[in-house]
Amino acid sequence: GDGGASLPGVPGEILDRAAALQHQHGSAYDMPYGTDLFRKAVVEDYWKLTPASGLGPENVLATVGGRDALVRAYDAMLALGHGRTGDLIVVTRVPWISYNWGPYGVGANVLLAPGSAGDGWAYTEDALQACAESAARLGRKIAGVIITSPDNPTGKDLSPERQAALGKAALRLGAAFVLYDWMYHTVTDHAPMDLNAFAAAFDAGERPRLMFLDGLTKSLGASNIRSAHLIASAEVVRYLTARASHAVIPPFYGTAVAMAAYQAGFLEVARAINEPTSASRAVMRRFVAEHGLTAILDQGYYAFLHVGKWLEKRGWKDSEPLGEYLAEQHGLAVVPGAYFSSFGGEWIRFSYATPPARTLGAARRLMEGLDALVAG
Structure with a gap:
């Protein structure tokens, strides 16, 4: 899952332009939200936000990668939501590891939503209702719901309409905030998310309760650049800016890489990641079909593969020892689904964010x- 290692990563000319921006900008302290230059680039060059969206530069916060953005978001959800430590962050049944761990560090708890493997453990309105009822039984409230598309680890992809419907349902059921994690939204076979159109699906009372996360880690393979941004209400951004004053201030260079890519035409720059990944996705789909495998294989970086029958024959209770075996005996790196939650115990995450020939070799x-x- 590291496009900076398995694919070309950030183009050299973008890194050079970012270095030139750093040289021009100097090395004095910046604001805790980043810089006005970065905010302007996010709004105008990347998202191309219009006044009708209700979003502008004051809604942008630079962060040190996606995990930093998430921890900050959890903090704001607790403080500005129901104002209670210990409230719940809702995630899908088989969530990315950092969704499972990160909330506890800021005093939140994690609630796994009901879901079925046949649908990639995607949220439903009934599942969100069950979460609200469970929270009430526990004496808790829902501080936030995380909606990720394409998903990590499963690769499950939801249409914009479905994402909006789920977000509106979560807010209606009492969630203080909904965060949309779109870190993979440009690594797809379809158009990326349109934040102007998406924001229009929500009314004026709902929009301040939305957060949007995006960044370069997956879309440009900028794994060690640590460049992401959070878009949220002005109140949330002001709160997080104040907190960042005494915690983590984002370094200029990471935002400079983003600005250079945005100003050069982001989708064109991102072709170095998206085109081989798209070709590998097609290769992987054919391979899965030819071998009769059960897989979740929508968009993003990953195929989530069911390996239950091999585990059963071997007598292993879940996929954790399989990951070690494949690495040591066959030189193949996969992530056991058991690492994400017990519900993913019979699955593995297989990254196809590599050139197609390498993806096919790894699948074989x-x-x-x-x-x-x-056989042994």
Whole structure:
């Protein structure tokens, strides 16, 4: 899942332009939200936000990658939501590891929503209702709901209309905030999210309760650049800016890389990641079909593969030892689904964010490893 290692990463000319911006800008302290230059680039060059969206530069906060943005968001959800420590962050049944761990560090609890493997554990309105009822039984309230599309680890992709419907349902059921994690939204076979159109689906009372996360880690393979941004209400951004004054202030260079990419035409710059990943996605879909595998394989970086029958034959209770076996015996890196939650115990996350030939080679090595596992 590291496009900076398995793919070309950020183009050299973008890194050079960012270095020139750093040189021009100097090395004095910046504001805790980043810089006005970065905010302007996010609003005008990247999202191309219009006044009708209700969003402008004052709604943008630079962060040190996606995890930093999430921890800040959890903090704001607790403080500005119901104002209670210990309230709940709702995530899907098989969530990204950092969704499972991050909230506890700022005093939140995590609630896994009901879901089924056949639908990639995607949220439903009934599942969100069940979360609200569970929260009430626990004496808690829902501080935030995280909606990720395409998803990590499953790759499950939701239409903009479905994402909006789920967000509106969560707010209606009492969630203080809904955060949309769109870190993979440009790594797809379809158009990226249109924040102007998406914001229009919500009324004036709902919009201040929305947050949007995006960044360069996946879209440009900028894994060690640590550049992301959070878009939220002015109240949330002011709160987080004040907190950042005494915590983490984003370095200028990461925002400079983003500005350079945005101003050069982001989708064109991102082709170095998106085109090989898209080609590999097609290769992987054919491979899955040819081998009769059960997979969640929508968009983003990942295929989530069911390996239950091999685990059962081997006598392993979940996929954790399989990850170690594949790495040590077959030179293949996968992430056991058991690491995400017990509900992913019979699954593995397989990254196809590599050139197509390498993806096909890795898929073949996976099958060789699985077959050798039960033959031995």
